[in-house]
Amino acid sequence: MVDYSNIKVIGFDADDTLWVNETYFRDAETEFAKLLSKYETPNKIDQELFKMEIGNLPLYGYGVKAFTLSMVECALELSNKNVSSKTIEAILNIGKDMLNKPVEVLVGVEDVLEELSKKYRLILATKGDLLDQEQKLEKSGLTKYFHHIEVLSDKKENNYSKLLKHLKVDPKEFLMIGNSLKSDVLPLVNINAHAIHVPFHTTWAHEQVKEEETNGKTYKSIDSISEILNILK
Amino acid sequence: MVDYSNIKVIGFDADDTLWVNETYFRDAETEFAKLLSKYETPNKIDQELFKMEIGNLPLYGYGVKAFTLSMVECALELSNKNVSSKTIEAILNIGKDMLNKPVEVLVGVEDVLEELSKKYRLILATKGDLLDQEQKLEKSGLTKYFHHIEVLSDKKENNYSKLLKHLKVDPKEFLMIGNSLKSDVLPLVNINAHAIHVPFHTTWAHEQVKEEETNGKTYKSIDSISEILNILK
Structure with a gap:
């Protein structure tokens, strides 16, 4: 049983986690x-x-x-x-x-953000182009739920470590939610932060991970983003 | 006489302020x-x-x-x-x-950063591509002086206001140093933050400002980045 009671900041991946990409x-x-x-x-x-x-x-x-x-x-x-x-x-x-392209927000996303933003500091953590991501966030109507956008040049362990240092949060206080095991989940688990995996039906070949990379790693995988509200309540 | 005694965070523009671009x-x-x-x-x-x-x-x-x-x-x-x-x-x-391209650090930059980093929190505030800017910072050997990089999709007043909110600093506590009047100086002056202008010999037409835009605005313009050490001492 994972203890989420220390969480202060939640990072959301953007593409294929909040909207179709x-x-x-x-x-x-x-x-x-x-x-x-x-x-x-x-x-x-x-x-x-x-x-x-x-x-x-x-x-x-x-x-x-x-x-x-x-x-x-x-x-x-x-x-x-x-x-x-x-x-x-x-x-x-x-x-x-x-x-x-218009932004197609995925089912359940807005309810989750609205609920979580009352209790946690939410940030958008993405590795796309900043301008493109800002514009998508604007079009999505979800801007009000986020404290700010963090664009990472890559989503590896050291990128997340730098981010947490910059945000002044301890890994134990940070939860990342995203659709990519490789980018949103495994690097977090490896630096002792929390991560929840919400798969999207399509994954770019570059984001796919081999089974041995996930062996022995502890993270939660959920079918729908709405389940987060049960996990964090 | 401008009072710089409240300054806590100094933002440096990157291209044509720290290195040739x-x-x-x-x-x-x-x-x-x-x-x-x-x-x-x-x-x-x-x-x-x-x-x-x-x-x-x-x-x-x-x-x-x-x-x-x-x-x-x-x-x-x-x-x-x-x-x-x-x-x-x-x-x-x-x-x-x-x-x-290799990164050609401008004369005087490293001394200024070394000195200021002892007393202030320094950030890099740029509007280029994050990956490109990160790689340039890496190549420049200046990484150690900066707390982190902030990439802005544009450098207008509201981009800076968001940045200051995110950094949790008051405009009076923030000083921006850069070569572009349009991007690094005027928007800061307009939101009551501090700015120092260090011109580079070439300015992209898009960054040029008309004289009336600078009329009545208070900011310092210096010939060489090294003069900052005299101003802030």
């Missing part, structure tokens, strides 16, 4: 594969784009702008530097459309 | 104009790129990734959608080169 990336990948269908099979295009994104991660980081730049570079490569300006334009538009 | 953008623009020289004059290309950047600002925000995407889009437009894949590739490489 990964679905839009999957749709974008499908569109990208269509644009380049004369060069390769959809499966091969998917693989190459993923490789390109991972290769560019140290330089570009996360978010839609990084993703768009990787799509452009991938198109050059797949076409053997023979892609048309029209296709490049279509790729830029895929990125712009993603940034302009 | 705008110079690299100017160089990138020159390179971009060369790549597209068969379509337009350098002057026209410069103007069109600037327009594109400003148009994309609400969606892309600041930083090298946004700049790279705007260069690609501008190339499509200037070439009437007839630009070669090789040129697109060269544009992506301009952006990557910028992200890979």
Whole structure:
């Protein structure tokens, strides 16, 4: 039985925890594969784009702008530097459309935030682009529940350790809630903070973890974000 | 005579305050104009790129990734959608080169940070990409002087007000030091915080302010960052 009575600050992941996101990336990948269908099979295009994104991660980081730049570079490569300006334009538009998407808040989220914000300091902890995340938070109507947004360049143990130091909270006083075992759960457990896992139906390959990484780790996994209210009451 | 005795937290702008940055953008623009020289004059290309950047600002925000995407889009437009894949590739490489640039710390910066960090809490307050800024801070060797990095999606009054609320400091206790009147000085003065202006030899057109905007505003402008030690001693 985990003791949550020390919790003072709760961090929420944003994408796919509060609102739909990964679905839009999957749709974008499908569109990208269509644009380049004369060069390769959809499966091969998917693989190459993923490789390109991972290769560019140290330089570009996360978010839609990084993703768009990787799509452009991938198109050059797949076409053997023979892609048309029209296709490049279509790729830029895929990125712009993603940034302009309405925000679809997931079921139960608002009730949970409203209830928890009465008792805890809530922060949004995300690794996307700050501007994009601020705009999504604005569109979501959820701004009022959050003390502020923390953008992390990555969500590894040392990023969270720095964050807790900066927030002046002890790991035991911090609970992270998110859909990614790799980014929102395991690093927290490893620094003796709390974490609750709320899976989303789609997970980006880069966020998937092998079973041995979760072995012996203690965290709670729940089916719906609403269950948090039972756990923390 | 301004009274700085209440200051507890000092925010430093990063680009062109601690290290060279705008110079690299100017160089990138020159390179971009060369790549597209068969379509337009350098002057026209410069103007069109600037327009594109400003148009994309609400969606892309600041930083090298946004700049790279705007260069690609501008190339499509200037070439009437007839630009070669090789040129697109060269544009992506301009952006990557910028992200890979070594960090050139400006004269006097380290002494100032070392001295001030003994007495004040120093934070880095920037509006670039978080990952890029973190990596530059790392490369600069200045990390140890800063409590943490704050990335702002913009540097307007309400961004600073939110920041101060989040840091739990009163405007009177906060001093911002930076090279941009528009971003690092005027918004602070307007919310009754302190600001010191340290001009850099080059300023991006978007950061330039008209004389009437500075009229009647009280802030200090110094020629070299080292003078801060005299002001705050």
